[in-house]
Amino acid sequence: MSEETINMEGAVCAPPLTHNEQIVMGHGAGGRMSHRLIQQAFLPAFQNPALNAGDDAALVEPGLKQKLSISTDAHVVSPLFFPGGDIGKLAVCGTVNDVAMLGAKPLYLTAGFILEEGLSMDTLKQVIESMKQAADEAGVQIVAGDTKVVQKGKADGLYITTAGIGLIRDGVSVSGANAKVGDVVILSGTIGDHGIAVLGARGELGFQSSIQSDVAPLNHMIEAMLDASPNIHVLRDPTRGGLATTLNEIAAQSNIGVVLNEDSIPVHPEVNAACEMLGFDALYVANEGKLICFVPREDADKVLAAMKSTKYGEGAVIIGEVAEEPKGRVLLKTALGSTRVVDMLAGEMLPRIC
Amino acid sequence: MKYVTEYRDAALVKGVIEEIRRTVTRPWTLMEICGGQTHAIVRHGIDQLLPPQIELVHGPGCPVCVTPLELIDKALSIAARPDVIFCSYGDMLRVPGSNRDLFSVKAQGGDVRVVYSPLDAVNLAQQNPDKQVVFFAIGFETTAPPNVMSVLQAQRLGLKNFSILVSHVRVPPAMSAILSSPHNRVQGFLLAGHVNAVMGYWEYPPLVEKFKIPMVVTGFEPLDIVQGILKTVQLLEEGKVEVANAYQRAVTLEGLKPAQAAINKVFMECDRKWRGIGMIPMSGWCLRPEFDEFNAEKRFDVEAIQAEESPLCIAGEILQGLKKPHHCSAFGKQCTPENPLGATMVSSEGACAAYYRYGRMLTTEHTENAEI
Numbered sequence: 001m002s003e004e005t006i007n008m009e010g011a012v013c014a015p016p017l018t019h020n021e022q023i024v025m026g027h028g029a030g031g032r033m034s035h036r037l038i039q040q041a042f043l044p045a046f047q048n049p050a051l052n053a054g055d056d057a058a059l060v061e062p063g064l065k066q067k068l069s070i071s072t073d074a075h076v077v078s079p080l081f082f083p084g085g086d087i088g089k090l091a092v093c094g095t096v097n098d099v100a101m102l103g104a105k106p107l108y109l110t111a112g113f114i115l116e117e118g119l120s121m122d123t124l125k126q127v128i129e130s131m132k133q134a135a136d137e138a139g140v141q142i143v144a145g146d147t148k149v150v151q152k153g154k155a156d157g158l159y160i161t162t163a164g165i166g167l168i169r170d171g172v173s174v175s176g177a178n179a180k181v182g183d184v185v186i187l188s189g190t191i192g193d194h195g196i197a198v199l200g201a202r203g204e205l206g207f208q209s210s211i212q213s214d215v216a217p218l219n220h221m222i223e224a225m226l227d228a229s230p231n232i233h234v235l236r237d238p239t240r241g242g243l244a245t246t247l248n249e250i251a252a253q254s255n256i257g258v259v260l261n262e263d264s265i266p267v268h269p270e271v272n273a274a275c276e277m278l279g280f281d282a283l284y285v286a287n288e289g290k291l292i293c294f295v296p297r298e299d300a301d302k303v304l305a306a307m308k309s310t311k312y313g314e315g316a317v318i319i320g321e322v323a324e325e326p327k328g329r330v331l332l333k334t335a336l337g338s339t340r341v342v343d344m345l346a347g348e349m350l351p352r353i354c
Numbered sequence: 355m356k357y358v359t360e361y362r363d364a365a366l367v368k369g370v371i372e373e374i375r376r377t378v379t380r381p382w383t384l385m386e387i388c389g390g391q392t393h394a395i396v397r398h399g400i401d402q403l404l405p406p407q408i409e410l411v412h413g414p415g416c417p418v419c420v421t422p423l424e425l426i427d428k429a430l431s432i433a434a435r436p437d438v439i440f441c442s443y444g445d446m447l448r449v450p451g452s453n454r455d456l457f458s459v460k461a462q463g464g465d466v467r468v469v470y471s472p473l474d475a476v477n478l479a480q481q482n483p484d485k486q487v488v489f490f491a492i493g494f495e496t497t498a499p500p501n502v503m504s505v506l507q508a509q510r511l512g513l514k515n516f517s518i519l520v521s522h523v524r525v526p527p528a529m530s531a532i533l534s535s536p537h538n539r540v541q542g543f544l545l546a547g548h549v550n551a552v553m554g555y556w557e558y559p560p561l562v563e564k565f566k567i568p569m570v571v572t573g574f575e576p577l578d579i580v581q582g583i584l585k586t587v588q589l590l591e592e593g594k595v596e597v598a599n600a601y602q603r604a605v606t607l608e609g610l611k612p613a614q615a616a617i618n619k620v621f622m623e624c625d626r627k628w629r630g631i632g633m634i635p636m637s638g639w640c641l642r643p644e645f646d647e648f649n650a651e652k653r654f655d656v657e658a659i660q661a662e663e664s665p666l667c668i669a670g671e672i673l674q675g676l677k678k679p680h681h682c683s684a685f686g687k688q689c690t691p692e693n694p695l696g697a698t699m700v701s702s703e704g705a706c707a708a709y710y711r712y713g714r715m716l717t718t719e720h721t722e723n724a725e726i
Contacts, residue, residue: 019458023461024457024460025457025460025461204470206471276358278470334397334398335362335364335398336364336399337364338400338403339399347457348447350444350447
């Protein structure tokens with residue numbers, strides 16, 4: 001695919017809309033438009049080896065005994081509270097997980113709060129309490145913070161940005177660029193739960209749903225996995241853009257192909273039903289408490305057993321494997337025995353008309 | 355999931371495909387009329403499993419794809435007004451008008467909202483009496499019942515701030531146009547089961563009579579689709595020209611009478627431009643004059659907006675089944691779902707988007723320079 005700016009000579013059936021002129025919602029959806037934004041706006045200005053690596057956290061070596069993993073994540077969600085979680089839990093878990101995905105033990109977080117004038121103090125306290133609980137569970141401390149208040153109408157209640165730092169375990173090398181032929185792909189449980197739970201909480205489903213967000217800190221599961229095998233190549237949490245987008249990122253970073261078995265990808269029946277009714281594909285729906293692991297086949301059973309022994313990995317399964325070809329792409333073997341490409345999310349995930 | 359998983363049963367689907375293999379003796383070209391079927395076919399890879407004699411071509415049954423450019427421009431003009439809440443089905447937001455799309459209007463401050471049902475838009479009108487709420491009423495016969503119900507509901511509630519921008523299209527006139535083309539190569543039709551669930555299939559025997567080709571009412575799950583294909587191939591091989599129903603769990607000959615009555619009360623047949631195809635006589639539905647007060651084109655004085663389409667995009671030929679998406683030199687290169695040149699790439703039901711999303715671009719990279 002061409003990444004260049006379109007310059008069609010003469011008239012075309014409709015002018016191409018690159019959305020290069022202004023930010024639209026699709027730039028924040030975690031798919032290809034988000035990637036293009038990073039490549040066109042951020043990377044040229046800030047580029048350095050840690051950033052260019054393109055992982056969810058940066059690996060830095062400031063001359064200490066251990067390498068550090070650093071990450072930051074901004075959290076906006078409407079509504080602030082949803083089944084299974086809230087913006088506070090999300091803000092802690094999101095950064096804990098990103099830091100941990102380099103094979104690190106997350107230690108400290110910072111939190112920046114943008115509060116909208118008029119926000120109820122009770123709401124804020126609930127969010128803070130939820131952050132405390134999530135931080136306790138993850139075993140991290142929130143050691144610094146900042147607060148700003150903006151005028152009524154300038155924010156959606158409350159936005160939280162967190163940053164985190166952790167120590168990367170000695171003897172491991174985990175990155176989206178490390179997937180290799182011979183690896184299997186392990187997924188820690190059902191996909192799409194978070195995205196559908198939030199839609200339900202917005203009242204957009206038009207029907208009752210008992211789906212809970214999967215938002216959770218995954219660092220303890222990662223420790224158990226690395227205890228079982230130091231040979232894990234890739235860890236990543238498939239958040240915005242879903243499983244499909246994250247696997248495409250890894251396939252591109254590692255320059256390998258990924259082949260999935262449709263039958264083996266776990267989807268909660270209610271999530272499946274919601275996706276069918278609304279015209280979504282669960283492969284693209286967000287998760288906040290799942291991870292993908294690429295590990296050599298010979299270590300897969302050990303890692304799988306370690307995952308299953310933890311609270312958030314009970315549903316772990318092997319969903320596919322790495323292939324030599326097609327490089328940079330994800331293929332899906334359908335239940336019917338045919339094969340198709342699974343692409344990255346383009347812009348915003350749009351429901352289908354009928 | 356009941357009524358879904360059993361129709362995706364791999365063993366059952368393979369059994370029917372075997373039956374198709376046993377039945378077919380020579381090449382046949384079938385068209386699935388509905389974009390939802392195109393998506394299911396490509397998503398499940400059904401076309402890869404069929405015997406090589408059977409070619410599926412994709413019909414113009416994507417309501418997003420065929421919505422004419424000038425109606426999109428009208429929508430953009432209305433949506434940009436500060437007094438308007440503009441409601442649309444999700445996929446329409448990405449369809450480019452002459453120089454922008456609804457995403458752009460939204461980014462510039464327009465109040466554009468995705469709704470799942472037009473009745474959500476009626477609720478918004480009730481909740482926002484100081485705003486004009488406009489629903490972009492696009493679609494085939496399938497979405498017509500909820501769309502007309504929104505008007506009837508708004509009328510019942512006495513709402514003065516609700517209107518719809520109508521771009522409704524109908525399947526039978528489009529099929530007639532395809533079959534009348536001197537370039538037509540379609541020998542059998544899979545009818546759009548969801549359309550037939552509403553309308554029945556009493557409209558089709560005259561078409562079968564006139565054009566002498568078989569048509570089979572077909573559903574949307576893999577098993578439904580292969581059963582529709584099997585029935586069509588059986589009719590073709592036996593030389594039978596008739597309408598058959600392979601989607602009996604959802605479709606009857608007469609369809610949903612109350613829905614048809616509601617449609618007829620609010621809509622009347624009218625000429626309609628199809629994006630990429632052109633004008634097809636009496637192929638659309640428009641609001642009857644007695645519902646003028648709910649007609650957004652009249653309320654916002656956008657009737658004069660006109661737009662010309664470019665001759666370069668081949669979306670029209672794809673919509674008519676004359677070309678496949680990978681025949682387009684822009685496909686997967688300049689034209690991608692997040693950067694669409696044509697409407698067939700935009701909608702998740704559009705043929706190009708289906709090909710793109712489910713990986714037909716792999717073969718395209720080798721054929722991109724092929725003359726179209």
